Amino acid sequence: MDTPLVLLDVDGVLNPLQRSPGYQRYRASPDGVVYRLLLNPRHGPLLTGLAADTGAEIVWASYWRDAANDWISPRVGLPSLRHVPIPRHDPEFSLGAWKARHVAAWVGERPFVWLEDEPDVTNALTEEKELGPYLVVPVDPLHGLTETHVDQARAWLEQLIRDHG
Template identity: 35%
Template sequence: MSRPLLFLDIDGPLNPYAAQAERRPEGYTTIRVPLGYRRPLQVWLNPEHGPALLRLGYELVWATSWMEEANVWIAPVVGLPTDLPYVDFGSGLFAERPDGVHWKTEAIVAYAEGRPFAWVDDEQSPADTLYVRARHPGPALLHHVDPRLGLRAGDFAALREFARAAPV
């Protein structure tokens, strides 16, 4: 029996990048990541998120523009394994679609191959929900996370409930 998939975005759910500038949220630590920008990218991460995510009963998959870099920079800080699979967005990375569907959605649905999944992100829209309903035969939860707050207790509760209800 397989567990449902949990597609994890970083910026927004794990890194509340839209929180008040220069004011790290309580419980978070700051890392600086040299990803080719002029200056290192500041990222706020909560070390309690990894263990909490692992307790939810999902198979975790990165669904982020960080792709394989998530295992290098993010996983060790939040307490996740450093060999998690990731959705390879390839040439679709940041590609705008005329139908308003997010650039991640098609690749996530393809990766899931019909398996139940939850996707936490701060950028989904009703167009994504419609796309998933039309093209994904299994249960799916598109869970929006406020990028000013990151993952909170209510988000974990919603994910836990979906995992319990998802057929395996």
């Protein structure tokens, strides 16, 4: 079996809309525009633990693209990660549908679990015919990623390994 992927979004997942305990404020200016961020240093260990336990590779699936390695990774405790090359958003599509098309094209038939807050990626993925097994773990953008989401991802990956190992 190909190495499973953990696809990781930034806004609404690592960077929620609402500040909860454990989050710190940051600013980032990847393209000269200043963005305000709320980031949680516990996210990195949670996710690298998931990857270590399951043999999965964490990959950015975000409009931040590889800028996430500069502005997000060091602040949450993640290493530098590969990223899905998502082109600039085409407004003919929703943010989620545009992203899902490019995720599908990039992952091919590799299994993946996707931590994502855009609700329409699930529908968009059902239009893709050539995908391997996958799970979208929907994240509430107000609160961002929690241990519950990571546990869902872990349970699915462990089942995948049992089925295909």
